[in-house]
Amino acid sequence: MSYSSNSCATAEGVRSIVILEPDVPFSKVLAMSIWAETSIPPCVVSSAAEAALYIQDHPEAVNIAVVGLDVDEAPLLLETLTQESIPCIAYGEDFDDESRKRLSTMSIADIVLGERSVLPGRVGHVVKRIVSNRDVDILVVDDSKSMRLALVRFLTTRCYNVFEASDGVDALGVLGKYPTIKLVITDNEMPNMDGFSLIKEIRKTHSKDDLAVIGISGKTNSLLSVKFINNGANDFLNKPFRKEELYCRVDHNVEMLDRIKLIRDLSNKDPMTRLYNRRYFFNHCDDFVEQAEAEDKTLITAMIDIDFFKKINDKYGHGVGDEVIIKVANLISEAFPEAAIVSRFGGEEFCVLSAHDAGDDLFARYDVLRRTIEATSIDVDGDSVVVTVSIGVTKEKAPIPLMIKKADELLYAAKESGRNRVSLS
Ligand SMILES: [Mg+2]
Incomplete structure (x- = not known):
């Protein structure tokens, strides 16, 4: 590779x-x-x-x-x-x-x-x-080195990042190692694993909406394109082809994936903070819980609320209020780079569902986030706005709606006892 x-x-x-x-x-x-x-x-x-x-x-x-x-x-x-x-x-x-x-x-x-x-x-x-295109990773699969080189040259000319594999088995290894690959261009006639078998394997883990596959073949069989598509390919090219034709097919498939991602983002993410919305949270929390239990992780639900947010809106206006929400959202998101669903539930309220190893100091984890937010100032016309958050965290094993209710009660307790603190049980 x-x-x-x-x-x-x-x-x-x-x-x-x-x-x-x-x-x-x-x-x-x-x-x-x-x-x-x-x-x-x-x-x-x-x-x-x-x-x-x-x-x-x-x-x-x-x-x-x-x-x-x-x-x-x-x-x-x-x-x-x-x-x-x-x-x-x-x-x-x-x-x-x-x-x-x-x-x-x-x-x-x-x-x-x-x-x-x-x-x-x-x-x-x-x-x-x-x-x-510089953010688009493409995998080229062909047992012919000269064909691979030609495809790599064409695609890098268009600024795509290109990976290579010499057969289906090699390709599955590369895909496993580089999950950012969003398009596979594969020959059919290859040793070890042919193109049809490769596509069947790919479709066990990646849908057509997540990873596009373009099949290529030198065989002059008019049914090949049908067979490729039936096996799960998005598109097909006959060898030899003009580079303009390759560009058209590649651009078309990449743009299609981009449009699907945009539609998904619009329905799953909060447009202002780019965090997941409430709908995504409830649609995906069961899968998240299942995965955490399979990996023997401790499941945590946290409710986070910006303190005295109304005062910020009243003093600086809603534009600054929005800036504060975006800043806090980014800090929460950065605090959970690994397994977590970080979502904005509405207004200045966020919910985090996270999975942790048995030895993790959960209080410290959320207290670091609280202190990071407190230590971050937001510049507004020469003025420095500092905000704090209150956090309710529960690790009690219960169905997600009950965990959220418990985290909400703990958040309320944190507010009642003076704000800018973490309340955990
Ligand atoms: Mg071949």
């Missing part, structure tokens, strides 16, 4: 976008569109020489180059940048056959063509996709 990514897939993310466009008014519209789509303000240059100079001066900063094909030296600049593995997006109204031929030999992430009026929107959309 091996792993490949190109220069834009750095831990720091995309740091800079350079646009080569000599038409100043048009370059401004283009820059605005890219900025709006990516939240990255691009740097605009008007000549290839200026672009080369900027990149030379900022060798560690340039992650994506957007190049207008109208500029005479554009093909030469694209050649240089792609050789340096800088992801390039070329755009224009049209180009001649000679340019087409020359561009096809380069590893350009995308070429966007269209009338001038539609180009800014289209280029902005493509730049956004290339930027977001």
Whole structure:
């Protein structure tokens, strides 16, 4: 197994976008569109020489180059940048056959063509996709090393992070090790485990909505695509294929998974804090309890409430109140990086269902959270807002609604005895 990514897939993310466009008014519209789509303000240059100079001066900063094909030296600049593995997006109204031929030999992430009026929107959309691709992990499975290398080259040109496996057995090992992989592109004819068997195994643990599979095959059997889909693949490609066709299928499947995730998030998460909502909590708490019991963990239910929250709203307004809720939500979330359902139950009230090892000091765990929140100030127009929370924690074994009721009573006791404290039983 091996792993490949190109220069834009750095831990720091995309740091800079350079646009080569000599038409100043048009370059401004283009820059605005890219900025709006990516939240990255691009740097605009008007000549290839200026672009080369900027990149030379900022060798560690340039992650994506957007190049207008109208500029005479554009093909030469694209050649240089792609050789340096800088992801390039070329755009224009049209180009001649000679340019087409020359561009096809380069590893350009995308070429966007269209009338001038539609180009800014289209280029902005493509730049956004290339930027977001750096967070997408893809596994390529093929026993042919040359085919794997070609797929890896095509996909890393589009900034995807790519893992490789040489057969189905190898692929299952990689998937087990890297759960962030969201797309598998697999050959069918392979030793040890073929593509059909691999997909059947994958579908035992991953649904089509969680992990997409694109089957590829060199066999000229018209029923292969049907067989792939029936075995659980999302899509199918016949070898040989054009890289544009591969890009279309990959982009389509990744975008589909993104849309499904967005819909799930909208129904399961609180839009303001990004924590799970009450519905998600009650829909998933039974599975969580079952898992905790199977692992012999101690189950904890905690209710957390921000002290004197109404006073914050009254003094600073609801905007600051929302900022406080988001800050506290982030701190609670950071306090439980492992097994837990951290949710916002409403207003300034949070509920945490967590699983702990037998020896854990549960009081200390929640008291550290309480002290962390107390020690964190939130800046508001030069003023520093400090908030505290009261926490009720129960480890009594009972059905979840009763545990919540008990944690609520303990939270009330913490409030009654002076706030900014943890009450545990
Ligand atoms: Mg094969």
